[in-house]
Amino acid sequence: MSLLKREAENILLNNRREGYTLPTNNKLYPAQWNWDSAYIALGYSYFNKEFAIVELEKLFEGQWSDGMVPHILFHQKDENYFPNHNTWQCGDKIPSSGITQPPIAASILKLMLDKTEFSSSEMERILNLIKKTKKYLEWFCKYRDPNDTGLVSILHPWESGTDNSPLWDFPLSKILIEENLAYKRRDLDVSSSDVRPLKRDYDCYITLLNQFRNQKYNPEQLYDISMFNVVDIGFNSLFLKACKDLVYIATKNNIDCTSIQKKITRTENKLISLYNQNDNSFYSYDVLNKQTLEIPSITNYFILFADIQNKEINNSIIQSLKKYNSNEKYFFSSIKPDSKYFEEIRYWRGPVWINCNWILYKGLLEKDPDFANKIKSHTLDLIHEKDFHEYYSCKSGTPYGANNFSWSAALYLDLINN
Numbered sequence: 001m002s003l004l005k006r007e008a009e010n011i012l013l014n015n016r017r018e019g020y021t022l023p024t025n026n027k028l029y030p031a032q033w034n035w036d037s038a039y040i041a042l043g044y045s046y047f048n049k050e051f052a053i054v055e056l057e058k059l060f061e062g063q064w065s066d067g068m069v070p071h072i073l074f075h076q077k078d079e080n081y082f083p084n085h086n087t088w089q090c091g092d093k094i095p096s097s098g099i100t101q102p103p104i105a106a107s108i109l110k111l112m113l114d115k116t117e118f119s120s121s122e123m124e125r126i127l128n129l130i131k132k133t134k135k136y137l138e139w140f141c142k143y144r145d146p147n148d149t150g151l152v153s154i155l156h157p158w159e160s161g162t163d164n165s166p167l168w169d170f171p172l173s174k175i176l177i178e179e180n181l182a183y184k185r186r187d188l189d190v191s192s193s194d195v196r197p198l199k200r201d202y203d204c205y206i207t208l209l210n211q212f213r214n215q216k217y218n219p220e221q222l223y224d225i226s227m228f229n230v231v232d233i234g235f236n237s238l239f240l241k242a243c244k245d246l247v248y249i250a251t252k253n254n255i256d257c258t259s260i261q262k263k264i265t266r267t268e269n270k271l272i273s274l275y276n277q278n279d280n281s282f283y284s285y286d287v288l289n290k291q292t293l294e295i296p297s298i299t300n301y302f303i304l305f306a307d308i309q310n311k312e313i314n315n316s317i318i319q320s321l322k323k324y325n326s327n328e329k330y331f332f333s334s335i336k337p338d339s340k341y342f343e344e345i346r347y348w349r350g351p352v353w354i355n356c357n358w359i360l361y362k363g364l365l366e367k368d369p370d371f372a373n374k375i376k377s378h379t380l381d382l383i384h385e386k387d388f389h390e391y392y393s394c395k396s397g398t399p400y401g402a403n404n405f406s407w408s409a410a411l412y413l414d415l416i417n418n
């Protein structure tokens with residue numbers, strides 16, 4: 001156990017650059033990613049509080065003046081990644097992408113505050129981070145739910161963090177690919193095409209990106225003109241939890257959070273209305289094409305992390321989760337294996353991801369501690385057996401994608417300590 005603990009710490013330290021940490025050191029992701037960074041900060045908090053705070057400070061250094069925190073910050077202008085700063089052409093203080101990612105940083109801050117003693121000067125810096133997080137969540141309310149329905153939209157599959165999930169197949173099938181679209185992918189230089197998104201996916205990603213850049217990333221316009229507008233259950237669950245956690249830590253520190261507080265009730269009620277009793281499932285919704293997305297994705301269960309105040313639904317969902325991977329040795333697969341959409345090794349279309357297991361573990365800790373602990377020991381066993389990779393087959397446990405993967409290491413450090 002202690003050898004692996006040291007290995008996890010070393011992965012984070014080796015992947016660390018000037019104050020921020022790469023998702024991996026194999027050149028696949030040579031920048032700072034938003035939700036990766038939040039998980040990574042939690043990992044550091046177990047052995048280097050300063051690095052944990054600096055990681056988040058670096059992330060919020062890239063916050064745009066309207067409040068958005070980009071999904072990638074290009075602290076160094078690495079041309080080996082595509083799409084890099086030259087393609088995005090945006091960023092306030094730091095060159096960045098023009099879209100965001102799940103705002104898990106709020107929940108990470110709460111977890112760090114719950115368990116760690118901070119000095120008064122550290123607390124001052126954390127208060128600053130709380131204020132910036134508040135502005136970030138307000139940005140979602142204003143620009144991603146302009147009609148105040150309670151649910152926020154993602155406007156690009158990359159915003160979900162689950163890039164090529166089958167959840168996006170239908171919405172992406174409606175996109176008219178830009179004529180004469182020309183670009184060169186770089187992910188296939190370092191990763192096998194069997195595990196990465198398809199060309200058609202990338203064509204859509206870049207068509208959307210170009211559309212956003214042409215609009216100069218004006219958030220009001222993007223909501224109206226984006227060819228992709230989806231209310232994702234996974235994203236909204238993480239958003240709702242972020243709002244709850246922010247209100248908790250902000251109130252404790254005398255920071256007013258009335259606007260976010262109001263959003264919580266609305267979001268929770270609206271999310272519950274997406275529960276489909278017949279299937280005992282939550283389904284995402286394609287706002288643009290007015291279509292329910294009935295895809296058996298593990299992210300539909302992130303609702304457990306959101307702590308909705310409905311015991312009956314929570315219990316039914318837990319029973320369903322217990323059957324989700326009943327025939328596979330390793331769990332949880334990103335897509336249910338008996339679904340026609342499942343692909344054993346392709347990125348977000350089937351493999352097991354450590355952050356998904358971690359989100360479900362956290363969501364179940366108080367609702368079903370036995371099940372939560374089963375998820376935890378299973379996840380630790382997977383890492384003991386196969387090491388810290390990006391993702392794994394649910395059938396053989398074979399690792400795929402990048403090795404020395406930072407969030408697998410960071411979340412391992414959290415799991416062994418809780």
Ligand code: DGY
Nearest residue numbers: 029071082158163187
């Ligand atoms: C990638 O480059 O594959 C990233 O997931 C995009 O955010």
